[in-house]
Amino acid sequence: MHRVTMYPSDGAPEGKMPKVKGLPAAQFTGTRPKLPDLFTRYSEQVQAEFCSILPNGSMELSDPFRYHLGWADESGERLTVPQGQGKALRSALCLFACQALDGDWMQAVPAATALELTHNFSLIHDDIQDGDTERRHRPTVWRLWGQPKALLVGDAMHAMAYQVALDLVERGVSESKALRSSRLLVESCLSMIKGQSLDLEFEDTLNIGLADYLEMIRLKTGALFTCSLEIGALLASDEAQHVQAFARYGNHLGRVFQIRDDVLGIWGNEEYTGKASGNDIRRRKKSFPIVLALEQARGADRDQLVAVYQKESLVEADVDRVLEVLDTVGAQDHAHDLITKEASLALRELENAPLSKWARSEAESLVDFLVSREY
C-alpha cells in the first residue's frame, strides 16, 4: 500500500516510528515539550494567506483582528515577534493530511486558513460569553475594545473563514471539491457551535454522564479536528476510504486533545498553560475529571463535590477538597487511560492509508505530542 513519496524538502523529521507513549503526569518537567515540525512547516504560508485577505488599514475591525491573531499590539502596531499566538493546530492538521496523501498542500492553504479563522472567531466570542479577561497571557479582545466591537470582530472573522475557503478555486482546486470543502467547513462549524451550546447547558446541571461529556467534546472540539484532516485529505485524494480514515483519525485526535486540555485545566503548569493550576475547578467547568468524579465518587466525597459545584463562590479550600475527590477516584489515571486508548485508535485509523515513512512517522509524533503536551 505504501507509495514512495519524496521526503518534503522543508524539514519534516526523518526517523524511527514512535509508539504512543504513556501519559506523563502534567507537571513541570523543566523542559517545554517541543512542537512537532508540522506545526511550523506550514505556518509561513498560512500567515501569508491571512495577510492577503485582510485589506491593509481599510477595515475598521482590522486592529483587534490583528491583535487577536498575535501580529499587532493593542494599538495596532505590528509586532516583530508575534505574541499570544496559538499553535495553529487545525491549519497544520489540514496541510499535513494533504501532504501526507501526496497532495499539493499549497493548494489547501485557503482551507487551512479558513479553519484557523473559524477556531479563532469562536475564541473571541467565547471570551465574551465567559467574561474572560485574559487569553494566552494577553487581555481579550472584548476587554480592550468592548463587547459590541468584539462581537463584530468575531462575526467578521467567521465570515472571512467562508470567504477564504472559496479561494480554493483560485489555487486550482476543482469547483466540486471547493464546494465540498465549504460544506465540510460550515457543517463542522455548526457542530462546534452546537457543542458550545451543550457546554453552556452543562453549566446549569450536575446531571451529566461521561457519554454526555464525550458527545459534547465530539461536537465542540472533535468536529473541527475531523474537518481539518478531512478537507486536507480530500484535496489530495479521490479515494473516499483514505479521506474517511483521516477524518476518523481527526475525531480521535480531538478527544485526545480535549481530554488532555481538561487535565491541564486542573493540573497544568501555569508557566506553560497561561492559566493557574486548578483554574477549571475555580470556574466550575464540567470537564472530564469532574464529570468522571460525579459518576464515580461515593458518599461524603460525592456530596462535597456536589456542594462545591453548587456554591455561589469558591474559596481555595473548596478547590483543594475537589482535588482530593479527584485523587480518590483516580481521575488523572482514568484520563490517562482514555487518552492513550484514543491515541491508539487514532493511529489504527491510518494503518491502511497509503502513507510514506515520513508521513506515518509524523502522524505518530503528532499523537505523541497531543498525548503528552504541557501547553
Next chain:
Amino acid sequence: MHRVTMYPSDGAPEGKMPKVKGLPAAQFTGTRPKLPDLFTRYSEQVQAEFCSILPNGSMELSDPFRYHLGWADESGERLTVPQGQGKALRSALCLFACQALDGDWMQAVPAATALELTHNFSLIHDDIQDGDTERRHRPTVWRLWGQPKALLVGDAMHAMAYQVALDLVERGVSESKALRSSRLLVESCLSMIKGQSLDLEFEDTLNIGLADYLEMIRLKTGALFTCSLEIGALLASDEAQHVQAFARYGNHLGRVFQIRDDVLGIWGNEEYTGKASGNDIRRRKKSFPIVLALEQARGADRDQLVAVYQKESLVEADVDRVLEVLDTVGAQDHAHDLITKEASLALRELENAPLSKWARSEAESLVDFLVSREY
C-alpha cells in the same frame, strides 16, 4: 428590449405602472400601507426551506432560532399565527429579481433563505450589542435566553446562511454560479459587518458628515440589498449588464429603505413601527436627520443639538428640542428629497433590463412601497 413572459400564476398584480410618488409625512394615516404582492408570493417556499434546514428538536439552539423567526413562542411551542416576523424583504428581492429576469425562482430559494438568515443573525447580535430588550413587539433573544446563548444562536444562524446557500447546487444551479453566489453572500455580509462597525464608531463622535453617513448605510444596509438582487439576477441570467443593473437597483433601494427607516425612527408611528416616536433621538443614534442637522444647523440650534448628544441621559424636553432643530433645518423635507431622488435612480437602473410588464410594474410598486412605508 422587452420580452414577453408568462404572467406568474401565483398572483403578481396586473395593472398600471405606478410612478414614484412623493414621500407622505410619516404620520398615522389610519390605514396600514399594503405590502406589495412580491412580499407574500415567495414566503411559503422560503419558510419551507427554513424548516427543512432546521433539524427538528435535535438542535439545542432551535427554540430561540424558531422564536426569533416568529414561528414559536418562547417555550418553543409552534405558533399557528407567526408573531414578530419581519417583512422578509431580502429574500423577496432575490426571488423577484430571478423571476423578473425569467429565471426559475424556485432554484434561487436557498440563496433567498441564506440572505434572510444573514439579516436575522445580524439582528440577534445587534440586540446584544445595543442591549435592546424588544424587537418587533417581543422580548429579544438575549433577553429571554441570556447573552451567551443568544450569541451562539446568532453564530449558528450565520453559519446556516452559508450552509443553505450551498444547497443551490441541489436545485440544479451550476457549481460556478453556486460558488459565485456564495462569494457574493459572504462579501455582502462582510460589508454589512463593516457598516455596523462604522455605525458603532459614529456613537462616539459628532464629527460625521453626510458622506460618512451614506458610506455607512451603503455598507450596513445597501450591501445586502444589492447582493439580494444581484444573486437573484445572476441565477436567472448570464448577461452581466442585466445582473449589474439589478445590483445597482438594489443599492439605491438600500438607500431608500435606510433613510426611510431613519425617518420612521424619529417621526414614525409606534403602532406601526413597534418603537416609540422619537426613539432614535432618545438612543442618540446618528441617523440621517441628525447627521444632516449636525451639518446644517447654526448658532444656538447647533450648540443645543451637540449639547443634547453629549449628555449622559436625556429628558423629554431634550427630545423636543432636537425635534425643533430638525424642523428648523427641514430634515424631513431633505430626507424626502433624497429618498425620491434615490427611488428615481433605482428605477432608471432597470430601464434597459429586459423586463415584462408585470415585472416592471412590480419593480415600481416595490420602490413606491419603500418610499412611503410606515413600518
